[in-house]
Amino acid sequence: MRQYPLSYGRHPHMTQAATNNRDTMTHDLFAQMREQVLIALRTLVPDLPDEVAARVEVTPTRDPAHGDMATNAAMVAAKLARQPPAKLATGLVAYLGEAPDVAEAAAAGPGFVNLRLDPAAYRALIPTILRTGEHYGDSTIGTGVRVNVEYVSANPTGPMHIGHCRGAVVGDALANLLAKAGFEVTKEYYINDAGNQVTALAWAAYWRYLQAIGTPLTEEEFSNEVPGGLQYRGEYLIPVGNALAAEHGRSLANDDLGIAAPDLWIDRVRNVTIDTMMREIHVDLAQLGVQQQVFSSERALVASGAADATIDRLAADGLIYEGVLEPPKGKAPDDWEPRPQTLFRSTQFGDDVDRPLRKSDGSNTYFANDISYHADKIDRGFDILIDVLGADHGGYVARMRAAVKALSGGRTKFEAVLCQIVHIMRGGVPVRMSKRAGSYVTLSDLLDEVGKDAVRFTMLTRNADAQMEFDLDKVLATTRENPVFYVQYAHARIRSVLRAAAEILPPEAMTDAVLAGADLGSLQADAELALMRRLAAWPRTAEGAALAREPHRIAFFLYDLASDFHMLWNRGKDDAALRFLQKDRPVETLARLALIAATAVTIRSGLAVMGVTPVEEMR
RNA sequence: GCGCCCUUAGCUCAGUUGGAUAGAGCAACAGCCUUCUAAGCUGUGGGUCGGUGGUUCGAAUCCACCAGGGCGCGCCA
Numbered sequence: 217m218r219q220y221p222l223s224y225g226r227h228p229h230m231t232q233a234a235t236n237n238r239d240t241m242t243h244d245l246f247a248q249m250r251e252q253v254l255i256a257l258r259t260l261v262p263d264l265p266d267e268v269a270a271r272v273e274v275t276p277t278r279d280p281a282h283g284d285m286a287t288n289a290a291m292v293a294a295k296l297a298r299q300p301p302a303k304l305a306t307g308l309v310a311y312l313g314e315a316p317d318v319a320e321a322a323a324a325g326p327g328f329v330n331l332r333l334d335p336a337a338y339r340a341l342i343p344t345i346l347r348t349g350e351h352y353g354d355s356t357i358g359t360g361v362r363v364n365v366e367y368v369s370a371n372p373t374g375p376m377h378i379g380h381c382r383g384a385v386v387g388d389a390l391a392n393l394l395a396k397a398g399f400e401v402t403k404e405y406y407i408n409d410a411g412n413q414v415t416a417l418a419w420a421a422y423w424r425y426l427q428a429i430g431t432p433l434t435e436e437e438f439s440n441e442v443p444g445g446l447q448y449r450g451e452y453l454i455p456v457g458n459a460l461a462a463e464h465g466r467s468l469a470n471d472d473l474g475i476a477a478p479d480l481w482i483d484r485v486r487n488v489t490i491d492t493m494m495r496e497i498h499v500d501l502a503q504l505g506v507q508q509q510v511f512s513s514e515r516a517l518v519a520s521g522a523a524d525a526t527i528d529r530l531a532a533d534g535l536i537y538e539g540v541l542e543p544p545k546g547k548a549p550d551d552w553e554p555r556p557q558t559l560f561r562s563t564q565f566g567d568d569v570d571r572p573l574r575k576s577d578g579s580n581t582y583f584a585n586d587i588s589y590h591a592d593k594i595d596r597g598f599d600i601l602i603d604v605l606g607a608d609h610g611g612y613v614a615r616m617r618a619a620v621k622a623l624s625g626g627r628t629k630f631e632a633v634l635c636q637i638v639h640i641m642r643g644g645v646p647v648r649m650s651k652r653a654g655s656y657v658t659l660s661d662l663l664d665e666v667g668k669d670a671v672r673f674t675m676l677t678r679n680a681d682a683q684m685e686f687d688l689d690k691v692l693a694t695t696r697e698n699p700v701f702y703v704q705y706a707h708a709r710i711r712s713v714l715r716a717a718a719e720i721l722p723p724e725a726m727t728d729a730v731l732a733g734a735d736l737g738s739l740q741a742d743a744e745l746a747l748m749r750r751l752a753a754w755p756r757t758a759e760g761a762a763l764a765r766e767p768h769r770i771a772f773f774l775y776d777l778a779s780d781f782h783m784l785w786n787r788g789k790d791d792a793a794l795r796f797l798q799k800d801r802p803v804e805t806l807a808r809l810a811l812i813a814a815t816a817v818t819i820r821s822g823l824a825v826m827g828v829t830p831v832e833e834m835r
Numbered sequence: 836g837c838g839c840c841c842u843u844a845g846c847u848c849a850g851u852u853g854g855a856u857a858g859a860g861c862a863a864c865a866g867c868c869u870u871c872u873a874a875g876c877u878g879u880g881g882g883u884c885g886g887u888g889g890u891u892c893g894a895a896u897c898c899a900c901c902a903g904g905g906c907g908c909g910c911c912a
Contacts, residue, residue, distance in 0.1 A: 291892070324855075412912085557910075607905080610838090610839055637905090696875075712872065753851085772850095782876080785871080
């Protein structure tokens with residue numbers, strides 16, 4: 217279901233990689249080794265079908281005793297070769313033992329081939345990383361595929377709050393991640409500025425306007441006059457009311473102090489209020505480091521006639537009818553009565569029931585307009601549409617997928633990333649969402665206390681689909697328990713060492729370009745090799761995260777990388793000869809500096825995806 | 836009632852898309868600070884991967900059923 221045809225195992229260009237210079241093709245040691253394995257396998261099994269070759273994997277070993285990498289090639293091809301896996305594995309070992317970069321190959325277990333790499337292969341990665349910079353980990357798996365990532369899309373009915381935050385961070389990081397994997401990505405925000413909610417917003421703003429011009433009405437008296445009652449009672453609309461009063465005086469109230477006919481003011485008030493709210497949302501997003509390229513307005517979509525046009529288009533395809541839905545079983549709806557509705561045949565495309573497109577007043581449902589919006593995205597030529605939604609929209613996914621399928625003839629793929637709820641905690645106690653000062657309602661307040669980087673990193677320390685607790689005390693803790701700190705601290709430590717190095721080595725030797733030319737032969741310690749192994753895993757980690765649409769994997773990788781680095785750093789605590797800086801041994805010092813500089817580059821590469829700024833020092 | 840998501844160490848969570856003896860942090864226990872940042876490090880103990888069946892060389896991962904939790908289920912967005 218979630219398969220996407222561009223996993224690198226099946227990538228048509230990859231089969232030629234082994235004949236090309238590795239630097240021009242991929243920086244992924246695992247992908248390089250996979251080519252060696254395929255060459256060996258094809259020698260043993262000459263007519264190897266592509267479907268079988270595609271299943272061949274080269275993965276990191278879980279246990280270092282098994283070497284650096286393992287391949288399942290023998291097990292995958294055993295049936296076709298009509299040989300037991302263990303025998304085929306033995307054959308592979310004979311070839312792979314002679315392959316470049318391989319120090320040792322061994323058959324193991326049910327037919328694995330374990331590979332121990334020549335440490336030189338890992339050392340060779342360091343100059344590659346230093347020369348590639350933050351682009352290390354980029355790949356081409358998404359080349360030529362256009363993706364639209366829509367996220368946040370909060371109603372412009374008030375300031376952004378915590379609930380919007382996770383989607384904003386996940387969507388933004390996912391878009392960055394896909395771009396790193398070579399996809400052509402557009403970041404987008406859909407403004408839900410049509411419908412009942414913005415009308416209710418206009419009424420609420422109008423109440424603040426009446427207050428500004430000195431109305432004698434009480435809030436309850438006013439609320440009784442509002443269709444559906446007064447809804448958005450937050451104080452954030454007071455400035456809007458004041459601004460309306462300053463600009464229009466009493467004219468929006470017909471020079472009275474009571475409620476004038478809505479026709480007199482509602483369009484004006486609605487427009488002004490939405491514009492004000494969107495400006496505030498832009499400020500909040502900027503503060504969070506989110507910068508979307510396209511903002512699409514539902515209101516504009518309706519006004520332009522595009523929404524109706526899309527419905528007509530579906531109608532022309534025979535996908536719309538007037539019908540009566542069955543009541544949902546077991547839900548016991550009090551006021552259920554069968555009535556005819558304008559329905560979209562989403563069941564033809566995998567949905568459970570057909571979905572209504574028009575309200576009884578003749579206006580479009582939210583779904584109808586959203587279909588049209590997605591039609592617009594399809595028309596703009598995207599291959600994949602990804603909506604980042606709150607988990608409460610889970611029931612919405614099937615119908616939207618059906619609509620995209622219907623509108624694109626199956627050519628455009630629709631995906632949804634659902635974000636579960638975030639519980640804000642302080643010291644283990646839930647923080648109530650209250651209007652009173654002191655507890656958090658708005659995103660802006662959260663950012664003021666915790667900061668953009670801690671918010672973004674922490675939001676990515678859980679799978680989006682799992683509920684999370686966001687403890688305000690823990691995200692600021694300077695302990696290993698706090699991954700934000702632990703990763704930032706690793707980077708700061710590396711920068712600190714490089715600054716200290718300038719005192720025993722010429723400063724011009726400290727650049728990544730010069731370090732890339734260092735003699736690395738002295739890098740042999742287990743902890744050094746462990747760190748290099750981790751660095752080598754970055755490309756496949758980034759690629760896997762992109763294909764799975766799971767940006768949280770980046771946070772976990774960085775945590776592990778930081779852990780490897782801190783471990784190495786601490787060797788120098790026990791034994792001074794293992795410190796990075798060795799006064800009288802410039803060759804070894806430069807080699808170690810190159811290693812940790814490459815580590816810093818990789819950390820920055822990962823933080824860039826997460827939208828987190830690396831720190832130079834922590835004091 | 837139906838659909839989707841979830842259930843992994845005492846706690847919070849990973850688990851590289853089906854791979855070998857399931858990992859990390861916290862908590863517990865035992866050690867380690869004249870130092871490139873101890874804001875940390877090393878070691879030990881801790882598991883019926885909710886349960887039961889199935890698929891195959893191989894299952895925490897895929898399928899079926901069951902138990903528990905969350906979300907949703909005709910003109911809210």
